[in-house]
Amino acid sequence: xxxxxxxxxxxxxxxxxxxxxxxxxxxxxxxxxxxxxxxxxxxxxxxxxxxxxxxxxxxxxxxxxxxxxxxxxxxxxxxxxxxxxxxxxxxxxxxxxxxxxxxxxxxxxxxxxx
Amino acid sequence: xxxxxxxxxxxxxxxxxxxxxxxxxxxxxxxxxxxxxxxxxxxxxxxxxxxxxxxxxxxxxxxxxxxxxxxxxxxxxxxxxxxxxxxxxxxxxxxxxxxxxxxxxxxxxxxxxxxxx
Numbered sequence: 001x002x003x004x005x006x007x008x009x010x011x012x013x014x015x016x017x018x019x020x021x022x023x024x025x026x027x028x029x030x031x032x033x034x035x036x037x038x039x040x041x042x043x044x045x046x047x048x049x050x051x052x053x054x055x056x057x058x059x060x061x062x063x064x065x066x067x068x069x070x071x072x073x074x075x076x077x078x079x080x081x082x083x084x085x086x087x088x089x090x091x092x093x094x095x096x097x098x099x100x101x102x103x104x105x106x107x108x109x110x111x112x113x114x
Numbered sequence: 115x116x117x118x119x120x121x122x123x124x125x126x127x128x129x130x131x132x133x134x135x136x137x138x139x140x141x142x143x144x145x146x147x148x149x150x151x152x153x154x155x156x157x158x159x160x161x162x163x164x165x166x167x168x169x170x171x172x173x174x175x176x177x178x179x180x181x182x183x184x185x186x187x188x189x190x191x192x193x194x195x196x197x198x199x200x201x202x203x204x205x206x207x208x209x210x211x212x213x214x215x216x217x218x219x220x221x222x223x224x225x226x227x228x229x230x231x
Binding site: 042044045102105 | 118120148156157158159160163205207209218220222223224225227
């Protein structure tokens with residue numbers, strides 16, 4: 001079985017400040033890792049994903065994430081946030097093989113303060 | 115880019131009625147579609163995996179007779195909430211995995227908000 005932990009349910013940050021949203025996972029096999037963003041009353045949009053190769057992954061809207069196998073983490077970062085980044089962010093994993101079931105974390109609400 | 119639509123975007127119904135939600139992949143074929151529900155301030159929980167032309171696979175705790183899933187074509191899956199009750203009120207999101215291309219790829223629909231009175 002696999003699980004995803006997002007320890008921070010809410011992260012307030014001032015506009016133009018840096019932010020890091022934490023994600024840790026647990027799995028007995030190798031996984032693919034994802035970050036999704038959800039704006040109010042909308043579906044999910046893929047920010048970035050890690051499949052293999054370079055552990056630093058760059059995504060849309062200036063976000064990046066680093067895969068750390070030893071710490072089983074995939075933290076999301078942005079050097080300077082904008083008001084429009086206010087949204088819910090979900091970390092997710094898919095086990096390699098299997099039938100591609102996605103396990104989501106509980107989400108982190110990023111609140112950008114003007 | 116790949117687009118997944120859901121219809122309706124929101125629906126209000128009386129307790130005891132049935133509601134059908136459609137999930138369509140607009141510009142690609144999807145052998146597999148997934149249905150999730152999301153309660154307020156919570157994460158998405160997978161309800162079932164829908165495979166074109168075969169029976170859906172339901173997650174533990176999801177009533178298959180209450181949440182009927184049909185995946186009759188490569189671009190359409192439907193979720194019918196039968197005899198809906200207020201506790202079924204939720205945000206339902208589907209995703210579609212392209213028949214060709216990377217296996218880990220899923221595209222999400224915009225969601226359907228169901229309110230049962």
